[in-house]
Amino acid sequence: MSAGQREAFLSAFVVAGHQLWTVGGALRDELLGVPGRDEDFATDATPDQTEAIARGLRRSVQTVGRHFGTIGVRLDGRWSEVTTFRGDAYSDGTRWPDVTFGASIEEDLARRDFTMNALARNTATGRVLDLFGGAADIEARLIRAVGEPVRRFTEDPLRILRGIRFASEVGFAIEPETREAMRQTAGLLATLSQERVTAELDRLLQGRAVAAGLGALAETGALAVVLPELAPIVGCEQNRFHRFDVWGHTVATVAAIGPSGPEGRVRRWAAFLHDLGKPYVRHTKTNGEWGFFRHETVGADLAEGLLGRLKVAKAETRAVALLVRRHMDRPNLDRRSVRRFMARSEGMWPDLVALKRADNASHTYDDAAYHDALAALAARIAVEDAAALRGESPLSGDDLVRIFGRAPGPWIKPVKARLSALVLDGDLAPGDKEAAERVARRMLR
Ligand code: ATP
Ligand code: MG
Numbered sequence: 001m002s003a004g005q006r007e008a009f010l011s012a013f014v015v016a017g018h019q020l021w022t023v024g025g026a027l028r029d030e031l032l033g034v035p036g037r038d039e040d041f042a043t044d045a046t047p048d049q050t051e052a053i054a055r056g057l058r059r060s061v062q063t064v065g066r067h068f069g070t071i072g073v074r075l076d077g078r079w080s081e082v083t084t085f086r087g088d089a090y091s092d093g094t095r096w097p098d099v100t101f102g103a104s105i106e107e108d109l110a111r112r113d114f115t116m117n118a119l120a121r122n123t124a125t126g127r128v129l130d131l132f133g134g135a136a137d138i139e140a141r142l143i144r145a146v147g148e149p150v151r152r153f154t155e156d157p158l159r160i161l162r163g164i165r166f167a168s169e170v171g172f173a174i175e176p177e178t179r180e181a182m183r184q185t186a187g188l189l190a191t192l193s194q195e196r197v198t199a200e201l202d203r204l205l206q207g208r209a210v211a212a213g214l215g216a217l218a219e220t221g222a223l224a225v226v227l228p229e230l231a232p233i234v235g236c237e238q239n240r241f242h243r244f245d246v247w248g249h250t251v252a253t254v255a256a257i258g259p260s261g262p263e264g265r266v267r268r269w270a271a272f273l274h275d276l277g278k279p280y281v282r283h284t285k286t287n288g289e290w291g292f293f294r295h296e297t298v299g300a301d302l303a304e305g306l307l308g309r310l311k312v313a314k315a316e317t318r319a320v321a322l323l324v325r326r327h328m329d330r331p332n333l334d335r336r337s338v339r340r341f342m343a344r345s346e347g348m349w350p351d352l353v354a355l356k357r358a359d360n361a362s363h364t365y366d367d368a369a370y371h372d373a374l375a376a377l378a379a380r381i382a383v384e385d386a387a388a389l390r391g392e393s394p395l396s397g398d399d400l401v402r403i404f405g406r407a408p409g410p411w412i413k414p415v416k417a418r419l420s421a422l423v424l425d426g427d428l429a430p431g432d433k434e435a436a437e438r439v440a441r442r443m444l445r
Contacts, residue, residue, distance in 0.1 A: 005059065006039075006075045010123045012053045018045040020082075021105050021120040021129070028116045031138045032170065040081045042108050042120060046101070047071050050082045069101060086111050105129060113152070113159045114166065115144045141172040149181030157188035160222060161200040168204045168213020179220060186221040197226050198310045205268045211255040218247065229306045232279035239289040241363055246278050249362050256358035263351060266316055270323035270355050273303040277324075300325035322346060323355050330356075331374070335385070336425050338377050343391055343424050349378050387430035393419035394428065394436035403437060404444060415440050 013020040026039040043050060047063075050071045054061050062072030062079065069084040087102030102108050105120055106129075112118040115134040121127065128135075132146050143163050145152045153160050160182045167174055174182070189197065204213045217223045224231045233246035242249055253271040258264060277299025278292045285291040300321045307317040326345055329352070331337035342349045353375050360367045381389065393416040400415060401408050419436050422428035428435055 004076075005057070006080075008057055009054070009059065009073065009075055012057060013043065013045065014124050016045070016049070016053060018043055018049065018053075019105065020045075020123045022123055023083075023109075023120045024112075024117055027119045027121055028134075028138065031119070031135060038078050038080055039075075040083070041123070042083055042085055042105060044085055044104075045082075046084055050084070054082075106131060110146065112146055113156075113162055115146055116142075116166075116170075116172070118146050137175075141170075142175045143167055143172045143178060144175040145178045145181065149178045150184055153181055153185040154188065157185060158192055158196055158200070160186060160189060160220070161192075161197065161204075161226070164213055164216045164220065164222060165200045165204040165207070167216050168207025168210050171207075171209030171212065173212075174216055179216070182216075182220040182222065186225055189222055189225045194309070194311050198312065201226065201310070202265070202312075205254065205272060206265060210268070211251050214251045214254065227306075229302060230273075230276065233275065236279045236282065237290065238278075239291075241365065243362050243364055246275050250275055252362035253355075253358045256361035257354060266319045266323070267351050267354055267358075269307075269312075269316070269320045270327070270351070271358050273299065273306065273320060274324050274327050274355065274359060275299060276302045276306070296325055296328045319348060319351075322348060323352055326352055327355050327359060330370075333370075333373050333377055335377070335381060338374065339381055339385060339389060339424055339426070341374075342378055342381060342389060349382075350375075353378065385426070388423055388426055390430070391420045391424035392430065393417075393423070394431050394433045395419060395440060399433070400440065403440070411444070415443055418443060 010020060021042045022039055023042045024040045026037055029035075029037055045053070047066045047069055050073070051061055051063065051066075054071065054073045060074035062074075065072065065081065065083075069086060071082050072079050073082055074080075085102040085105060085108040087100045087107055102111070109118045109120055109129065109131055115132040115137045117134070118132050119134040120129045122129070133144075137144050143166055145159070145163070163174060163178065163182065166172065204210070204217065207213050218234060223234070230247075233250060236246040238244070238246060238249065244252060250272060253274060254268055257267045257271050275292075275295065277295035277297070280298050280302070281292055281295045283291050283293065303324045304317060304321040307320060312320075322345070329341055329344065331341035341352075345352045353371060356374075357368070357371045360371065395403070395416070397408065397412045397416065400406075400412055419428065419439060422439065423430050428439065
């Protein structure tokens with residue numbers, strides 16, 4: 001593949017008498033010094049004209065966004081979105097992108113959400129168009145609405161969450177007037193589709209400045225609207241083991257998990273929800289302190305319900321709920337206990353250890369040495385005791401039916417469960433059918 005596809009594409013727009021501007025995230029990130037993302041363009045060409053130019057150059061084309069004015073074009077191994085200038089066509093409450101085409105790049109930029117996202121650079125002349133002080137705001141690391149913020153958030157409340165999500169991703173502060181407008185309009189978040197809200201929350205949680213993002217989420221009142229289930233943890237006071245209330249502790253726990261790849265995603269959700277159950281079980285212990293007995297069990301059930309409402313995928317929901325349910329597990333540092341711990345984590349023990357470490361980050365006691373030892377022993381067990389860890393009963397249901405000459409029935413399950421537990425505990429060698437049969441005979445006598 002030649003590396004000149006982008007250049008050829010840009011030239012074709014000049015030849016056809018069209019403007020083509022680099023816009024949005026790519027330009028913002030370039031000014032920020034963050035490298036390498038797909039470049040998006042704005043143009044006065046219609047989607048049909050853009051498609052014709054791309055096909056003329058034998059480029060792959062993606063047309064699912066045509067209705068919104070967007071054509072995807074494959075250039076030098078990456079997808080770029082080319083979007084026809086948009087115009088102002090809001091009646092209140094209509095949501096972006098309700099499309100009318102605009103006359104100019106100026107009109108198009110005025111419809112964008114934040115000043116840092118409203119820059120454009122002409123691909124033919126290199127001229128940068130900065131109508132709203134976006135470059136200065138990027139320099140000052142500020143998120144500021146384009147135009148009148150209350151009006152812009154009322155037009156499209158998703159912008160409130162986008163702004164908070166950007167605060168988490170790029171680590172900028174939200175400019176005070178913009179923040180105040182978020183506070184005033186946060187109630188409108190209830191009108192958005194769950195899918196759009198969840199997508200923003202998911203990205204917010206993965207940000208590298210996630211503590212600031214979550215701070216803004218709570219402080220603007222957006223949290224109470226999009227995640228009312230979490231509202232009770234804000235201000236929920238704890239005991240001498242904790243430096244913060246449950247919300248402050250939750251934010252610190254999420255931030256203590258490194259945003260690393262796909263497993264980072266589930267870990268951060270688990271950290272976010274790990275103490276969800278606390279306000280519901282809080283009681284006074286005999287020593288007069290707050291206790292949270294069984295909050296992990298109650299919390300896991302609540303987390304499952306919450307993620308279901310958020311329409312998070314089933315597999316992820318199950319994984320997060322499991323981590324929440326098990327986050328208080330603290331095995332003794334012997335093989336038997338750690339194997340049980342690992343078996344209960346259903347293969348997710350590295351995630352569980354990561355969550356426990358992060359949880360400990362804002363406790364008043366330091367458990368790092370314990371977690372180091374736990375991780376080391378678990379890693380050793382995973383290699384050396386792999387067969388035992390699978391905890392497979394040496395005898396299958398069919399084996400048992402044959403050996404005892406009984407019809408299949410509910411008697412099989414407890415026998416297999418017992419055999420599995422013995423294998424897991426190292427009291428029965430994996431695959432030892434003879435010893436397993438002796439155990440089974442004793443049980444069924
Ligand atoms: P990222 O891709 O990292 O989310 P981005 O800035 O590219 O960042 P997109 O959602 O891809 O964000 O949107 C591209 C551009 O479209 C934004 O930079 C912004 O200018 C504009 N935009 C997107 N959504 C909205 C919205 N709801 N209201 C106004 N402008 C928007
Ligand atoms: Mg983008």
